[in-house]
Amino acid sequence: MPKYPISGGPISKRVPEGDNRERLVCNICDYIEYDNPKIVTGVVAAKNNRILLCKRDIEPQKGLWTLPAGFLELGESPEQGALREASEEANASISIDSLLAIYTITRLSMIQLIYRGELMDENVSAGEETQDVGLFSFDNIPWNKLAFPSVSWALNHYHKIKKEKYYAPFRNPDGQSGDFNNK
Secondary structure, eight states: OOBOTTTOOBEEEEOOTTOSSOEEEETTTOOEEOOOOEEEEEEEEEETTEEEEEEEOSSSSTTSEEOSEEEOOTTOOHHHHHHHHHHHHHOOOEEEEEEEEEEEEGGGTEEEEEEEEEESOSOOOOOTTEEEEEEEOGGGSOGGGBSOHHHHHHHHHHHHHTTOSSOOOEEOTTSOEEOOOOO
16 A cells, blocks of 8 residues: 655545545545646747747657647746746747637646747757757648647647737637637
8 A cells, every 4th residue: 555755654545524536645644645737838939920849859749849838847937937948948038928828638637828929039959858949930830740739729829819919718629619818
């Protein structure tokens, strides 16, 4: 039986008092281990009508193109995470304009916050987790080589609203979608 790392007590799966879901609970100290969704943050960054994409050098989807994005770290805001990911993956300096989209991918217990921003300098290069980087006009994006559906969603949303001042659409993989224009 697993043990809770702090108290060393055995852990069991049960519905804690005052809760309505089965969770992992320490049998000694009653600590509840919540398994919450992962948050991904990223950015559609453009300069001179060209969008920054990164070719992944890690799984999943190694060798396919994506936006600079990744898991949010503890102690950082989603905006800070998007800037960090752009720096880590593409050695890119980005200025965030606004929230572009929120995607909920329930089968992966994931929430994605995708921003739109301006690439401050076209001098970008592959980071540690990236094979290559590229700046693509919308018509030249390698659509059949994108790593994840949400990359396509974000690129299409960006193209649709790139001249709008504020915009935050969302789309779920189950086909439900909505657009919330904050003008």
